[in-house]
Amino acid sequence: MGRGMMLMLLASLMVGMVMAEDPYVYYTWNVTYGTLSPLGVPQQVILINGEFPGPQINCSSNNNIVVNVFNKLDEPVLFTWSGIQQRKNSWMDGTLGAQCPILPGTNYTYRFQVKDQIGTFFYYPTTSMHRAVGGYGMIRVFSRLLIPVPYPDPEDEYNVLIGDWYTKKQETLKALLDSGKSIGRPAGVLINGKSAKGDGSDEPLFTMKAGKTYKYRICNAGTKNSLNFRIQGHVMKLVEMEGSHTVQNTYNSLDVHVGQCMTVLVTADQEPKDYYLVASTRFTQTVLTGKGIVRYENGKGPASPEIPEAPTGIAWSINQFRSFRWNLTASAARPNPQGSYKYGQINITRTIRLDAARGKAQGKLRYGLNGISHVDSETPLKLAEYYGVADRVFKYDTMSDVPPATLATLNVVPNVVNVTFRTFVEIIIENRDTSMQSYNLDGYAFFLVATEPGQWNPEKRKNYNLLDAVSRHTVQVFPNCWAAILLTFDNAGMWNFRSELAENHYLGQQMYFSVLSPNRSLRDEYNLMNTTQICGIVKDLPTPPPYSS
Template identity: 75%
Template structure:
């Protein structure tokens, strides 16, 4: 009886903080973050474990669930986790990035409270402090549809999470020292599928099993540092059904380019001869191709997987054409009980256009990456906390970059990079890549409509090529070399939200910024107050909390 009372009180406490209805279920987790030794590429190395797991445990939730997750940091360094793609409505306090949160200090804990409100889909979590992402601390996060919301395909026999990574055998501290010294990361040492790479020597255990004649759902995410990875399954095709929170037109693919930070859900039917088959992930757009294998075993299988692997595509034009084949499923229901197609984003007037141009600089002998000439630096006081306490002017300046920079980016300046955005404005953002390297960008707190990717430079006339009918609503978009990408969204989620390169070397060295979205009413209808358990650091450490927002 006492245990039941404790659970009820916890639910009431968390529900009060989140401002959510009591009938939405709560999921409670306790995670212990530690170092451990693993040999993912055959070489023993230090990795980050969560509850002694590498990759970390999957979070299996349903739309509108409330997540209460207590993280104990047993590392010797500060630590944070972000929930990539989870649109925490009115709640950037739980975003887990250094612009909104003080890190969890060694030997301490912090409890995240957030709701996966009106959302479905396949996502992953990962560390945002230092180079921790390079050695673990990542895992899958799925949000299932509620039972009353129909899903546009039959229930699969089982639901599997596939985490892909390019991988270095150097420690995260060695990689961080390399970047801090002004150099860039070398090419990875290999590729992993769920922390492993099958050797094909007959000793490999299967990652997944399939019953003959059944259909399975695979959620495929690229949690790596730098490389696009092409994913395919020997002898099988994949029917794409969802990406980053949106049901899509169900095209069939032999392989998928999964750019850094992106997630896809596919259906795979076990309709081949009963034996083992390889799932394959290999690097793209590099001279030297690195490949990982993982075994899928039929339950009545009678033989090993063939050593002959399916080939990957060549060139990025193929990848661009694949992007153009992705379409929003306008007849499917969303997380809310209303059809997705009812939101006609193509008929909304654009109120602001922002062009973000990435660049690299070696001024002063050290490598820095920038957006519109500003290389972001995290201040000691997180941006959101400084803003909430009325100390923004002592920590950072708003709008240090131009919305439409000149074609040539001049000298790179290192400082906090914060854009001030009007609440509920409908905005166009152009990511323009003048470099020869691949780019991938993620926006926290929102889904956006990925309306175009094209070679060359952007001009207003390019808008005639936008997909204004059924572009996929998602959270991450790639930009090919010497190309641009356009997204459209309404900034209706109050908070401080991170726009970052998913190439972690670039994010670590400044290729990111924050968007401050303030509600003029300063009301709980638009944004939650700072949580009672919020960690405080920098200029606000020891200060009393400001007067809270009210209804």
């Protein structure tokens, strides 16, 4: 082969490599405070590009997402991408253990790839009590054209961001928690940033054509309460949950817990008029309710004032959880490692039992896990580890794998658990409190195989669903109950496991899993990026040698 022919072949290969790169999706966000009245009371709200809720992120699986965030607040901020499994890239996780905060008056560009996942997710700020005053929005990940979804294309699709809401400023909420007090009960419930008054003045959130089927993407972006969601006079067919296609059961209402997302299909098969979307608090003495209008095109007549009642009791919600099943016949990507949809055949190498406790430290209210109440360090844990100075910032494994026999006070330190790369681990979360709990694990999907009343013991494993538990990223633990999850720690990085309840999270009910690749290989984890912000004690240290290919 001549030199000219070789150059032409090399050039064509290079073009092919460029052409083969997955598409990029770009966003620019200006994060500001603004004054809105979500519950009829003027208050300070976090806006993104002047919007609340914030702008949606639209992408397809394997797309590269670039979000340039300009922080125009008066304090640092970070955003996390709840449920998006950033393979090998905890640098972009948006938590204080993984990266430096975006300082006021500065900007930072997030770069991450949406891997083999589809479905409904949302983003929100993880710093301070920002989530309680806005800054959240929907993430929609569509299936690539070559991978069909297991249902016909809907006529249209709608975002439904529900959540409880406080009318206090976030500084007020922070001050309450810092003083050792609780933030108390929310003031109401919002649907897409508002709640219908029901006096005939409400504009519809959505419009449907009679006889057509619509996709509703539902996320509980609130801070404290599980919510029951229903659509007056209509049934919902569940088709996706937290990135996984589900067996398509129908429901009159769905309990959507804090941090959780679901996708349903709704057919407009009722009398053409207005109907209420309803979200109301569960497991609370005083029930708070938010409403929104869905209107039939050319429909006549207001929504009936008779709101469908929500179910009562914990047993109803546990039974609904048991009805959720993974759709094993759908043509969709499986979570890593390949073949882990046969997770019931993988040997457990470690069991971690977590007692999600409320207690005190220095006389003030704190929350913790196994006696440890996490506190963020000035130097992000991931940076300290990467620069080789972890021993100057935190200690590994201060938390035991089993709950302490007694708990007098909580130990307030960074909570980092070292997990061996690619091991299959069982995590048990026990809730001995009287309130609902919800947790999220960044960087992973796991199998929530059981949740039951009482205390866990090894005999309970015989009740696990080892066939078709839904692969997901949140776990709910009911009062005086336990829940069990199984997962393979195959994603190297520093990954946050946290309470989705804003008060609990702020006061220490979180931890980090350090998953180190023994080879410092680019095959397992990305290098520190040139654009990564450096802070804390590593700010003036020389950059460590990069990972090898």
